Amino acid sequence: MDRYNLAVIGATGAVGQIFLSILEQRKFPINKLRLCASDRSLGKKISFKGSDHCIEPITDNLLSDSDFVFISASSEVSLNTAPRAAELGAIVIDDSSAFRMDKTVPLVVPEVNAEDLGHHKGIISIPNCSTTPLTMVLYELGKLAKINRVIVDTYQSVSGAGSRAVRELDSQIHASYKDINIKASIHPHQIAFNVIPQIDSFDESGYTNEEIKMVNETKKILHRPDLKISATCVRVPVKIGHSEAVHVEFNQPVSMEDATSKLAAAGGISIIDRPASSQYPMPIDCEDKDDVMVGRLRTDVSSPNGLALWLSCDNLRKGAALNAIQIAESIISKSLI
Ligand SMILES: NC(=O)c1ccc[n+]([C@@H]2O[C@H](COP(=O)([O-])OP(=O)(O)OC[C@H]3O[C@@H](n4cnc5c(N)ncnc54)[C@H](OP(=O)(O)O)[C@@H]3O)[C@@H](O)[C@H]2O)c1
Incomplete structure (x- = not known):
């Protein structure tokens, strides 16, 4: 070899x-x-x-x-x-x-x-580390029917901003328990015990660069320049693992059973979807795992052609x-x- x-x-x-x-x-x-x-x-x-x-x-x-x-x-x-x-x-x-x-x-x-x-x-x-798992899921679902529109909201861990951001989260948590003044330098605000709806800077459209990256990169990878997609990217006080709430609208109804079996058969995706026993993807469980974990699959109550799901993925590995x-x-x- x-x-x-x-x-x-x-x-x-x-x-x-x-x-x-x-x-x-x-x-x-x-x-x-x-x-x-x-x-x-x-x-x-x-x-x-x-x-x-x-x-x-x-x-x-x-x-x-x-x-x-x-x-x-x-x-x-x-x-x-x-x-x-x-x-x-x-x-x-x-x-x-x-x-x-x-x-x-x-x-x-x-x-x-x-x-x-x-x-x-x-x-x-x-x-981008949030684009990768999203495209894997959309690629598989797009085999069932044409996807017209995607709305995605991310819950991104601090390691997405590098090793200094992980140390900052640790030091802010430590400072809060010691009642020391909390300093923020990597993120625009304190991230410990908070969520921040800003990753990177805003452009004139009101979206952040991170959100625009997700939109443009998804279209390029899927070869779908016409895909309607909107993202809101949020930093959360998690060390490793990005999660996403994804709403997909097709040109016709797609059954949950078909969506689940298509995703389950795909390489690099694991389904964790037993809501009755509170089993669904969480960043804490995807750390050090290669697969994108998908769960909370359900028909969108607001659209007959819509499907909603939740995913988590180790941003440092597959991301x-x-x-x-x-x-x-x-x-x-x-x-x-
Ligand atoms: N973190 C994620 O989840 C993720 C996902 C996808 C893509 N990325 C991308 O991956 C890259 C690295 O991200 P990271 O999270 O690993 O950041 P990081 O933890 O801050 O690490 C940055 C690395 O770059 C090195 N470096 C800095 N300036 C350099 C220079 N002038 N010449 C050579 N090396 C230099 C640093 O070396 P020192 O230790 O000597 O400072 C360190 O090894 C970024 O472009 C990021 O956008 C990150």
Whole structure:
């Protein structure tokens, strides 16, 4: 079996750390692994498969020595690094929003649109962590009838904003019990014991950039530029796991039984739907799990063609690191490298 040289940029971050553990769990065929982060972390050692790897600076030498470059740092780092890495012959799999809407860059969830990898030009983007589980569910439901409209409200964990946001939630909870002044720096308000209906900044339409990303990315991945979709994205004081309340309107009625069996048969989706015994997806149960968990399926009382559901998904795994690794695995299996 061929083995590959990998560079992981952002290896010390929330996504980067999970990324390394998934590489190990899935026995990704690695020849050489090189790790990068910011200058603050240069020289720091990270253990992988029992041996220490030093954090290195991003150089042309490192990029040209890599078959795959995974970037989980920031849009700025991606904009500075990805085109150069692709020019030097690597395949870049990028977690940031920098290239997602670029027409020449495939935006991929392998269960949904792996065929889009066929026209990659060196850079492939992964979607926003709330978009990925939504598209997986809509893709399956769209096999039953045409979807006309989607309304989605998210309940996004703090790890979606990086490892500093997780530490901030911890310190705010601690401060509140010690009666110390609570400071907010990552989010616009205190997140402990609160929910914040703002992720990223607002544009002139009144939507946030996070909401607009969900709308545009969903249309691109599903190849449905005509899809009517509206999102409200909310940060909640959960450490890991994003949840979504999704209302789907079809062009004809779809039975709950058909919807449930279609979703249950899909790869990467688990159904947890026994409301009588209070069993439904919750972020606390999806942490460290690969599947998107779906439940609370019901016919929408307000629309004969409507279906409502609830989902939870580990944002650091399927929402980021796992999706990126599955893209690399698809590229290898399709001989696109
Ligand atoms: N968190 C999620 O659920 C999620 C989901 C999908 C996509 N993403 C995307 O993934 C990326 C990383 O997110 P995260 O949550 O892991 O953030 P994070 O926890 O804040 O980690 C950021 C990482 O980037 C590194 N970094 C910062 N500046 C750098 C530079 N100039 N050069 C090289 N590396 C640099 C940091 O290194 P130091 O440790 O040295 O600072 C750290 O390793 C973002 O683009 C984010 O939008 C995140």
